[in-house]
Amino acid sequence: MKLAGIHHVALIASDYPRSRDFYTRILGLEVVAEHFRAERQSWKLDLRLPDGTGLELFSFPAPPARPSRPEARGLRHLAFRVAALDPAIAHLQAQGVACEPVRVDEFTGRRFTFFADPDDLPLELYESG
Incomplete structure (x- = not known):
């Protein structure tokens, strides 16, 4: 397959x-x-x-409800790829959506952040560059 x-x-x-x-x-x-x-x-x-x-x-x-925290087995989060992280974060914040501090993937060097949907599902923005 x-x-x-x-x-x-x-x-x-x-x-x-x-x-x-x-x-x-x-x-x-x-x-x-x-x-x-x-x-x-x-x-x-x-x-x-x-x-x-x-x-x-x-x-x-x-x-x-399906608990998102503490982290447990199963789907952890849904990640969306964006070309540029900063404008995407600014857009979310302008809509009242809180974003976690930007982190850097230690293996790829790419920047990412997490935020949550209305049901507190963890969502990620991952900068593709």
């Missing part, structure tokens, strides 16, 4: 309108499709990054 890349990442939101706004308006992801699934009382929003990678945003009635 030879994997060709990541097709999509799926997230479940506790507050669908708030998360929809965050991922579309603040992060600028493109809306591909949006459907309400009445039988599940659930929204499904298909989003796309510029490189074609998909992000699916779901809502479900009363989803249980």
Whole structure:
């Protein structure tokens, strides 16, 4: 088997309108499709990054919280590649999104920072240069 890349990442939101706004308006992801699934009382929003990678945003009635901290097994965070870190941080901060202090990857020398989505999912911006 030879994997060709990541097709999509799926997230479940506790507050669908708030998360929809965050991922579309603040992060600028493109809306591909949006459907309400009445039988599940659930929204499904298909989003796309510029490189074609998909992000699916779901809502479900009363989803249980998934702890992000302390770090545990499973998905740790979702990282987005940006050409320049400083303008991306400035954009997030202008929208009221707090970012951690910039760090440098000790192996690649690339700069990165972490921030959180409305459900406190750890997100990373990684400067590709």
